[in-house]
Amino acid sequence: METKNIVLVGVGGQGTITAAKLLTTGLMEAGFDVKMSEIHGMSQRGGSVSSLVRYGDNVQSPVIEIGSADIVVAFEKLEGLRSMEYLKPKGKMVVNDTEISPLSVVIGTNAYPEGILEEIESKIDCRVMSASKMAEALGNNKVTNVILLGSVIKLMGLTEIDWESIISKNVKEKFIDINVKALHAGMDAA
């Protein structure tokens, strides 16, 4: 099979790396060759972060080139807009309808751009999800990442993999239930 490319983007601290870890573990257990690349360093300090996940029969490069992603999952709107160029012409994007101000907005130099979702929707096949709100409704906003993971699993046709088992092996016991619920909520909403 042709190598598939999934890009997860967000802001440091949003849980993109954990979502990518669950995703890659499931893909490996399903028998795919998998590579994942991420850039650490300043990521905890509110900068943009991305995890690049590739899977197929034989994956060479760990990076995803611009114009080649099957799907981009944006944990934050502005990061979604920034990452649009990763997508193939017929690629899809899942955007979490949430706003985190970059420093220039915090200090009042810029205003957070308006109309981001409209801009994305006008150019690509995009699903807007209120994953952060859904996570709060489930009782813990930290599971936003697994809701978004659920949506990718659905859209990439990976629901056959035993994700509940992957979650239960990789998440602290007291958080397994809520993460499984989050996963299904994400799949259903996608």
Added chain:
Amino acid sequence: MKKLLTGNEAIARGAWEAGVKYATAYPGTPSTEILENVTTYDEIVSEWAPNEKVALETAAGACIGGVRSLCAMKHVGLNVAADPLFTFACLGVNAGAVVVTADEPGMFSSQNEQDNRNYARHAKVCMFEPSDSQEAKDMIKEAYAVSEEYDMPVLFRMTTRVCHSKSIVECQDRKEVADKPYEKDIKKYCPLPAFAKGMQVKLANNFKQLETYSNTTPFNYIEDNKSEIGIIGSGVAYRYAKEVYSDKASYLKIGFTYPLPMGKIAEFAKDKKTIYVFEENDPIMEKEIKAAGIACIGKEKLPTMGELTPDRIRKALLNEEVSTIQPNPEMILPRPPAFCAGCPHRGAFYELGRRKDLMIFSDIGCYSLGLMPPYNATDAMICMGASISGGHGVQKAFDIKGDHSKKVVSILGDSTFFHSGITSLMNVVYNKSNTLTIILDNRITGMTGHQQNPGTGFDLKGEEAPIIDIEAMVKACGVKELISIDPNNLEMMNDAIEWGLNVEGPAVIITRWPCVLKKLSNLDKDEFPSAFKNFCTVNVEKCIGCKKCLKSGCPALAFDTVNKKSGILKETCVGCGVCAQICPKQAIEVEVR
């Protein structure tokens, strides 16, 4: 057993499987996780060293003492450790020794993009370069065999993409290796000129042998796809080349990259019409291949800076531009990293940034961000520890010129002070400087993700360790003027700076407050009982919308542009109170969470 591992995890696993018993490092992106993973294996004694020179010397000592040793560092760390590396190469080893250098093509978290393959040539040590995690694990094991067989430390070049990318690794069990007896042998371990001359000859002879090894090792292999295009590649650049050319080229994959397999290269090139050389950064293989009279194409077409990713290869060699969907560029705002909400560096840089009479020499750590808005404080940075010595030099120049319009402040963190600030501070005192040094002691090595250091009271294993007292060190360096303060108290911070700039002779301010992301130890909880237990709120009745609080640059603040009032995100704020002190109308209140 198959596992999905990063390159750094694979190195740790490989070292464990290879029977390594001692490992040491100073943290630095992208190498930090190597030791953090090594320490999960109980069979390996693992330590954080205060700097890379100390780490490499200790690993050399462990190797002379008779156990397989590992040391790891980021690329610029090898500059610090270069002194022992060159002579260790001449001494050779007793048990095997591997030095990992993690280079940064693309400079994601570094101040330069130096190519440490040059060090292999310069120090005359052999080198491995893996292209993914499986190779990282396999090559580490082979590197110990090579180190012992050819009597030299092995340099092991990783790059950020290999360090931080995950791929599938077939794991094996640990194979214990017999410890080597230690025998006194001054001709081997004491490089006095009389002995060192012999060592050089031995090293040269071993290198000759390694040329044969390089031509025969399975880590240098040909993939013959019956193509007229031949690709010679190393590291992740080989993977990128395969991504682009697939089976439309034949490949010579070089994993043991110094000395190069010149025989195999000549054989590979013989029937090819075009040879491309894929390597990240400097044209090192390319030059050596060309010097051997073999025509090839390399950096005349491919970039010498940044990563050699597939899109750049396509553009440079195939003239292919990828078509992409572009967003409206006017809507894109950059998102640079910033001091966290509750970061104890905020108070210091807020006060420093307000003054226009300072030349601020900063250092390597999160506080590098002090150069950014809204602080715009920093003037210069070079490398670990340079804040104090660089500041001393600037002060000397100002004195020589008789220009006293600016006063010099050197600023660095606790771990950087231990790394190489201490010797610089001695220089300041010894040579009668008049600079102000600010040591931001946030009780941890912050930037690389919270590693213990000699000041924190814990070691790499998380066990209690003696605390090296920064205040005592500063006094022992001869500094007479010293105060310790809470950096979240802006009045205190401002007064301390004013005091430090006006006392006779060198002064030191130590700011002491834990990093907001640190998992507080019991020691921290005793010392900072109120840390991160509060939050701030804006009293909208009192707020006049002047935006002065935003000058703190805190990501917990949000200005409501409709109602023209400041707001604070409760889930982000930890109640440091810096914004509350800046507010001219006392509209921000600190509450207990």
